[in-house]
Amino acid sequence: MNIDRNAPVGVFDSGVGGLTVAREIMRNLPSEKIVYFGDTARVPYGNKSRDTVLRFSRQIIRFLKSQGVKAIVTACNTASAFALDEIRQEEEIPILGVIEPGARVAAEKTRNKKVGVIGTVGTVGSGIHEAYLKKFDPSVTVFGKACPLFVPLVEEGWLHDPVTVEVAGRYLQELREKEIDTLILGCTHYPLIRSTIADIMGDGVQLVNPAYETALELLHLLKEKNLLSSGTEKEEFPYRFYVSDLADKFKDFANSILPYDVAVTRKIDIENY
Numbered sequence: 001m002n003i004d005r006n007a008p009v010g011v012f013d014s015g016v017g018g019l020t021v022a023r024e025i026m027r028n029l030p031s032e033k034i035v036y037f038g039d040t041a042r043v044p045y046g047n048k049s050r051d052t053v054l055r056f057s058r059q060i061i062r063f064l065k066s067q068g069v070k071a072i073v074t075a076c077n078t079a080s081a082f083a084l085d086e087i088r089q090e091e092e093i094p095i096l097g098v099i100e101p102g103a104r105v106a107a108e109k110t111r112n113k114k115v116g117v118i119g120t121v122g123t124v125g126s127g128i129h130e131a132y133l134k135k136f137d138p139s140v141t142v143f144g145k146a147c148p149l150f151v152p153l154v155e156e157g158w159l160h161d162p163v164t165v166e167v168a169g170r171y172l173q174e175l176r177e178k179e180i181d182t183l184i185l186g187c188t189h190y191p192l193i194r195s196t197i198a199d200i201m202g203d204g205v206q207l208v209n210p211a212y213e214t215a216l217e218l219l220h221l222l223k224e225k226n227l228l229s230s231g232t233e234k235e236e237f238p239y240r241f242y243v244s245d246l247a248d249k250f251k252d253f254a255n256s257i258l259p260y261d262v263a264v265t266r267k268i269d270i271e272n273y
């Protein structure tokens with residue numbers, strides 16, 4: 001396959017959460033162009049079945065390929081857990097997920113070999129973090145906890161609200177009792193409440209943000225495949241955003257968290273792909 005190194009990278013998520021991953025790509029790979037797709041009409045993925053998430057992911061991959069991307073980052077943890085293995089077998093284009101990079105770093109960082117994972121019901125129920133962590137270090141014990149209320153709280157903008165602190169305290173108590181020393185933020189939204197989670201878990205627990213690790217893995221992958229952008233082609237809009245619903249709402253959220261002004265977000269009909 002002949003791939004243009006100056007083509008954009010495709011990034012997708014069930015909605016706004018994957019912007020935490022796009023943000024790390026913007027910071028760490030500033031020469032790369034991005035086509036982002038947020039499935040705002042069908043979010044959340046976290047409580048849907050594997051088959052449904054796989055079908056949605058296949059449609060999005062087809063859309064991103066129609067935009068001429070050179071590689072794809074599945075920024076959504078639930079889609080990475082449920083769909084990545086299969087779509088990788090179906091596609092020639094390089095596709096990265098967010099689970100493996102986070103698990104790799106957590107396995108490297110843990111000293112007492114007790115690692116916690118928080119995420120959606122789908123991601124935690126899939127057991128995929130445990131599978132990767134054990135691959136990297138069989139002596140690691142993994143404790144998962146689904147935290148489904150975090151996503152709506154973040155989308156409501158209640159990042160430092162007492163309600164969020166209360167909810168986080170209740171979810172995380174179980175993991176505190178397990179005396180983990182490393183915690184994977186296994187959902188796109190959680191880096192946005194990182195400080196609340198850090199306060200509750202205390203200094204003895206290192207938090208792993210897979211968004212950052214995924215950006216670094218993308219850098220390695222593009223280097224290895226000789227696909228790093230030459231950075232010579234300047235474009236007025238190096239970052240393009242597409243959604244399946246409520247483009248203006250998405251744009252407002254994006255502008256609240258990205259270090260870049262999102263001028264235009266377009267709505268497309270993802271069911272056509």
Ligand code: DGL
Nearest residue numbers: 014044045046077078188
């Ligand atoms: N993006 C999803 C994830 O990282 C969270 C939101 C959802 O449930 O769709 O798992």
